[in-house]
Amino acid sequence: MHIVFFTHPPFLGSQSMPRFANMLAEGMQERGHEVEVWTAKPKFYDFKVPAGLKKWMGYIDQYIVFPADVKKRLKEQNSNTLFVFADQALGPWIPLVANRPHVIHCHDFLAQRSANGDIAENPTSASGKKYQAYIRQGYQKGKNFISVSNKTREDLSQFLTTAPRLSEVVYNGLNTAFKPLDVTECREAIGTAIKADLSNGYILHVGGNQWYKNRVGVIHLYNAWRDKYGTNIPLIMIGAKASAKLADQYNASLYKNDIYLLSGKDDLFVRQAYSGAAVFLFPSLAEGFGWPIAEAMAAGCPVITTGEAPMTEVGGDAAYYIPRRPSNGEGATWADGAASTLNKVLNISAVERNAVLEAGYKNIYRFSLKDAIQQIETIYKKVNNQSF
Numbered sequence: 578m579h580i581v582f583f584t585h586p587p588f589l590g591s592q593s594m595p596r597f598a599n600m601l602a603e604g605m606q607e608r609g610h611e612v613e614v615w616t617a618k619p620k621f622y623d624f625k626v627p628a629g630l631k632k633w634m635g636y637i638d639q640y641i642v643f644p645a646d647v648k649k650r651l652k653e654q655n656s657n658t659l660f661v662f663a664d665q666a667l668g669p670w671i672p673l674v675a676n677r678p679h680v681i682h683c684h685d686f687l688a689q690r691s692a693n694g695d696i697a698e699n700p701t702s703a704s705g706k707k708y709q710a711y712i713r714q715g716y717q718k719g720k721n722f723i724s725v726s727n728k729t730r731e732d733l734s735q736f737l738t739t740a741p742r743l744s745e746v747v748y749n750g751l752n753t754a755f756k757p758l759d760v761t762e763c764r765e766a767i768g769t770a771i772k773a774d775l776s777n778g779y780i781l782h783v784g785g786n787q788w789y790k791n792r793v794g795v796i797h798l799y800n801a802w803r804d805k806y807g808t809n810i811p812l813i814m815i816g817a818k819a820s821a822k823l824a825d826q827y828n829a830s831l832y833k834n835d836i837y838l839l840s841g842k843d844d845l846f847v848r849q850a851y852s853g854a855a856v857f858l859f860p861s862l863a864e865g866f867g868w869p870i871a872e873a874m875a876a877g878c879p880v881i882t883t884g885e886a887p888m889t890e891v892g893g894d895a896a897y898y899i900p901r902r903p904s905n906g907e908g909a910t911w912a913d914g915a916a917s918t919l920n921k922v923l924n925i926s927a928v929e930r931n932a933v934l935e936a937g938y939k940n941i942y943r944f945s946l947k948d949a950i951q952q953i954e955t956i957y958k959k960v961n962n963q964s965f
Contacts, residue, residue: 661680661681680722870896
């Protein structure tokens with residue numbers, strides 16, 4: 578096959594989506610397919626304009642200049658070229674090839690649901706709602722979709738106006754670099770880096786400042802656990818530099834001397850942090866998939882996460898679940914209940930812990946990169962052989 582991948586332009590600063598597109602492109606190249614990657618270039622975006630206008634210059638590049646370029650390039654493509662969109666958020670480009678063989682990868686619909694008023698924690702501005710509508714109008718022209726989870730596929734179905742020709746679920750493949758490391762060595766390495774005694778373990782969270790990561794809730798839960806049980810196991814949070822809200826929550830904590838907000842850490846540090854943790858705490862309000870759950874299990878760490886899809890889809894029977902943090906001001910009640918689960922997991926016996934870790938190892942077999950590429954290739958071929 579000849580496959581053209583569309584992905585987000587690098588000048589937007591996104592890392593995950595271009596990385597996903599590269600993973601697909603490399604996987605298909607290794608299987609003998611001819612591959613190209615198309616995206617917008619920063620022509621207007623590179624103009625020297627006030628910071629407030631940069632976004633709009635980027636829109637010109639993405640939605641005026643690039644589509645015109647695509648229309649020219651399409652004249653050189655034969656009828657059996659397959660066009661693949663690495664993300665449904667590239668919706669405005671989809672009508673350009675809606676009548677040609679195409680596949681749209683769907684990751685999450687959190688922005689769409691927020692714009693629809695479905696998520697109280699993430700209100701959307703008037704302009705944001707219009708932008709999400711613009712994206713939606715584009716992907717609604719699509720016919721073939723691959724979602725990363727059943728939850729994502731369910732959300733997709735709510736936004737499509739007609740039934741798709743194809744709508745499949747393929748789990749992303751887990752990076753094989755995540756595996757169990759020596760617990761003592763990992764705790765010593767992390768402890769040395771942050772100048773703390775971690776010999777008794779620590780509670781770990783990994784995630785950015787996106788609203789759904791619930792980083793403020795992590796500290797709220799930790800405070801409740803310390804208040805209730807009086808144990809002083811540290812909390813380590815790895816991710817982006819703390820937002821103002823997270824910094825406020827940290828500074829207000831009576832236990833801030835035992836809370837470590839870490840950013841800019843490399844992959845090895847993160848892998849060591851997973852393996853050395855006593856428990857991985859991941860109380861997200863929502864997720865597109867929730868990769869840290871699988872990463873923690875692969876690294877040999879028990880997981881506590883939110884008992885809603887797609888976190889339950891990733892954690893399966895191998896994770897401990899707590900309720901979603903409510904948006905109605907009942908955070909204290911939530912934190913108190915979740916603290917009980919946290920304390921339970923921290924105090925399981927060695928035999929119980931080994932059983933939990935073994936269940937985690939078995940669970941992550943579902944997330945094979947080789948299997949994912951195989952399934953995706955099969956779907957690509959199926960779509961490319963359909964008559965349009």
